[in-house]
Amino acid sequence: MDNVTLSRAFFGTSLAFHIIFATLGVGLSLMVFLSEVMHIWKKDNDYNLMAKRWTKAVAILLGVAIPSGTIVGVQLSLLWPGFMKIVGEVISVPFQIEIYAFFLEALALSIYVYAADRLRPWMRVLASFLVAFGASASAILITSANTWMNTPRGFDLTLDGKVTHVDPWAAFFNPSFAMTAYHVTVSALMTGAFFVTTVAAYKYLRARKNVREAVIHRKALTLSLAVGFIMSLLTALSGHGSAQNLHQFNPEKLAAAEGLYKTQRYAPLSIGGIVNPETEEVEYGIEVPYMLSFLADNRFDTEVKGLYDFPKNTWPPAYVHILFNLMVGIGTLLLLLALIGIYYLYRFRNEDGLKMPKWLLNILVFSGPLSMLGIEFGWIFSCSGRQPWTIYGFQETFEAATKAAGVGPLFVLFGTVYLFLAVIVLIVLNVYFKKHPLADDIVNQPKAAKIPTA
Template sequence: MEDIVMTRAAFGTTMAFHIIFATLGVGLPLMILLAEILFWRTKDRDYETMAKRWTKAQAILLGVAIPSGTIAGVQLSLLWPGFMEVVGKVISLPFQIEIFAFFLEALFMSIYVYAAHRLSPAMRFLSVFMVLIGATASAILITNVHAFEGTPTGFRITNGEIVDVNPWAAFFNPSFFVTAGHVTVSAYMTGAFAIAGVAAWKMLRVEKGGRVYTYHQKALLAGLIVGGTFSLLTALNGHESAQLLHRYQPEKLAAAEGLFETQAYAPLAIGGFTDPQTKEVKYAVEIPWALSFLAANRFDEVVVGLDDFPQELWPPLYIHTLFNGMVGIGSLLIVVGFLGFAWKKLLRRSQFPRWVLWVFVASGPLALLGIEFGWIFACTGRQPWVIYRVMKTADAATHAAGVSPFFWIFLAIYLFLGIVTLLVFRSYFGRHPLELEPGTHPTDQPAE
């Protein structure tokens, strides 16, 4: 059991590190494309500057995402041989297509970074758009393997042998479209709020109303509008995800909400923690009938409780906390996005007070934390299965000894990579400070 825990910890640590760079690597190209479009429409060179500087950040992040993603691929083969046997015969298609998606992203990223000043506006749009398509496709394809783990289709296991393999049925498993939508909109949301958080931090450190302040305020508003829009879409997609769990993984939904007894008009438990002894969620705020509506858009829907399953097949009950953290952060980010929009467009205030800027600063780290909560919830909530109701985690993991040192070695590698990444960011942008042309566009003038 200890080896299985350490095997999960080793791969989980890898994914927790990699997902930060992978998510930002999907979200930032959308913001770069938006900056290019705004520059083309307004001729405001601040947006051109944003696109150039954000591209440099994207290149640094991609430089870390590649080795961390390679480590994840190697660990899949080393730590999960039982799972990879199924992958090789049934669900290898997304991995194969993802190689071409990555090539597409890398090719046009290179073109844009090294030749943007020589390209026409149309070719610049095309280059960034293809980077966005490649990055998004990579995320969808890799996440589709996770979707398959939750709703496996396209094969059968008979007498221990994998038979009747249909790769396209496995590819377009019941979770494909919902999961693809969720990873896409949540990544776009996170990239936008990362931009907003950095811009707000810069605004706290420069003179109010000055040229640099105005530049960062433009970046902040772009991040808040895009982030707020996609946080709302993430919430809508999350509603579809809950309905998917209700249909295909009912014990996961029950554990997420701490529901032990099967019932109609099931309440939604917000906050608190699940107590397995008393079989209740202590200190939670319950919204009557809301879980039934969340599961099937009707208040009288019968939601299956944990007591309908053997206790050894229950997911860890702490996923209720992870689920609440994910949903809570997502809901807060919707409010943050609306706050920024309302402050400028509805209240027509020219500047943000410091306390509001600090809220915006927090939005970036919170978005990343929400991604981490969501990923851990999605994987841990499937336990004890690695492929739901087909293969248990214990059967998929390696039986080789010595996994513990493996975990500590890679933990040290990720700490090193994280520190180096921060130093590279600080070094590059320290040696290349923001240089702005004198304000010529009406929006460049300091607000009175």
């Protein structure tokens, strides 16, 4: 395996691992904030209890997000020295600001974790808001660098590779920044909500005989499904905006995502199927007439460029069509699951508060992992769909990759480290919450909340 492929696999694995913890840090922080808001609004201590327990999970996950993010930053310099030569001169601003966003998140989280019992309710709301704000700001600022790679602005590159006419703010606020930052943020918030759904559904199934605990899990399920539905809907809407962005600035990525080879008006949307590179057609897919043209520019007669309009050596790999469909398919499924879950919660609102179909709860247990897979497929699609470019139109991947030997052994070593860390995190989470069961927190509540019957 050549250095370029090894570097891509190595860095992609590191980024995929870090994204898990970074995404959950963003999403769960919002759930903590909303739970504290519900605590004040409903005057129900159960929401404060949920916020405290979820915060412990956030703190544990942050303990891995920090070093894994540091590793990703270091690997940018080690694996992609050609890329970093340009990055350092053009798009360093968001990385510098992100330090302050992370500082805000870490400081507010420390205050919330260690001083929550001493803070007034409105101060807990403020602290949890600052945690959520700092986490989301960090994600948005890092996303700026990725969007710049897709739509680079704010510099010129001479024939001998020198960077000139640098405008860091033009690079920061590049054409795809706003839409992509919005998409990344709402999808992360969606994922955090569905991970709460996963735990709540699982615990709800096991706690049906314990009315007190079941009521708390039902509240967590209700809140998480409501947030999950809203964020899934916003994710879908932002996906439409992202498709229009691709049509305007990265037309070959859109063509590859849909397996479109010939430029055409009234272009169909291909759902599912596999792109056959030999026949250059989508096989076994379902075509929705005119829909790709509509997605591209809100008109059925919009002309969508096909891959034949671009040099073949710049075509993204054919498998991005599968990644795109998996990302969209998972998002659609989660939106439907959230809607069905809300319907059943509403349907049984006047019952004893404990009735939910077991089949639905068993399916909802998988909503968290499914949402994370959607995130991973989306990032792989974004990066693979840009190939063969590292910086679109300016620098190809082989120009950016390291020429040094020894990438392979390091890839294996770090892969082992990531696996070890993942196992440790699962063990720590399991041991902590076993030693601090929900029953103990209920007993230690400052003032027992009235158990509702609906």
